[in-house]
Amino acid sequence: MSDKNKKKNKNKAEQERKEDMKRLREERKSSIQRAATMVKTQRKDLKVLMKQMGSESATAPELAQATGMDVAQVIWYLATLKQYGEVVEGAKNGSYFTYKLVVKEPEEAVA
């Protein structure tokens, strides 16, 4: 097969895939919308939470008070960020553990 034909076939396949993806997006419209709304809230929450944490360690109730978020939601995010290596547990303050952001080298940071 000539290079010209190969390129033509590749373009055709790409076009077909684009069409398929479009159809799939249409099929899953409601779940995509739901997920997108959820992600938007999560991004907002995480931004507020991570900004508040900065370089200081804090307990979940302290973070909840400072951010106005529900404390149960804060501990849920902290446990999640800990699972993905974004947060580490620090010293205990009374009955609560403190949490601190992991400082990552620029190339390590997750985009």
Added chain:
Amino acid sequence: MTDGQTITCDALVVGGGIAGLQSALDLADQDFSVVIIEKDLSIGGKMIRLSKVFPTLDCSSCITTPKMASAAHHKNITIYTWCDLKELTSNKGSVRARVTQKPRYVDQDKCIGCRKCEYSCPVYVPDPEQGGFCATKAIRIPFSNAIPQTAALDPESCMLCGKCEKICPTGAVDYFQKPFDFTIEATTTILSTGFEMTTIEGKPQYGDGKVPNVVTALQMERLLAPHGPYNRVLRPSDGMEPDSIAFVQCAGSRDKSMGIPYCSRFCCMYAIKQAMLLSGALPLADIYIYYMDIRAFGKGYEQFYQTAKAMGIGFIKGKVGRIEEAENGSVAVRFEAQDGTGVTTENHDLVVLSLGVLPDWSPEGICSVSTAEDHFIQTVQPSIGPTLTSRQGIFVAGAASGPKDIVDSISEAGAAAMEASNYIIAQGK
């Protein structure tokens, strides 16, 4: 495997929990070819999700993982996960199963389990494998020691942003996967479909699942597991280390109002086990077990119970009537003590419900084996042949035939394998 394909084997094992794995390994070691079908994304069943086992306090995954790996690597065993059994018929020394392979949206042959897709996914969803106490991603490996180590995508939470597909080094992500059917033809079948717990929402008197810091026993297993959501025991409402923890027994079993009049059999022992583990994890915490009566039925179980008492765990004989939210995230437990002190209310930081046990699978409309009054699979000769069902050539193992602890499930799985082995030989195969 492809759509419409027929797979032939000596034995089909339905369910890849500890009983199914044991049966499969026992048969495969006798050189019979075995197919395991599993409804979850990983084999291992409930046991792989536990922290430790009673009465030895051995690490649960240290026992289960080698069995999972042995089954996965055994030359005579083929495992299909994320499957639905649609139909199981038996006729003259053979069984035929129609199975639906659900889509993972990840090509199992291409996925190398690197988790790059999971890390790149922007959607956080509650992690069912961690009791919902933290999040996982819309595309993920189900848990760290899952077998197979293959990612799966939850289409309900996926935005189709394409990040996972772009980052996958092997091109394994496939948004267009569809479910397909295949057939398994075998000489015999072992049903090892396990159990499920009643839901925390089932009883209004216990808060209907709306009282913060009331958790299920399986959620407590995750809190106690070293690779759990917090890597320690914390209160889910605010992250506080609890000072007072209570276990409420028979919170869904031996309760006609819940439709479960029977005893769940192993709840007493796992509550004692969890109380002992908590006592080690939180040495200063007060731990109580509210019970109707303790059923320590197995070898070494009574000593285990006596050890727990000696460790200072409080056993309060009394039926809990009501569980309500109290101040500062505490939980008020109202109960009638049987020592004559009458109705009392105690506040605890964390309350664990020992819920009822239900069969995880109903053969209704799928397979013609009989079920008993409690809806578990009926064993027709419970005293001399506890693995025999109402259908010749179809055997049952583990909690599929009734609430059973791990020790009994494993020994019954061995018995089911022997019955199946004899049956295959009798068929001249």
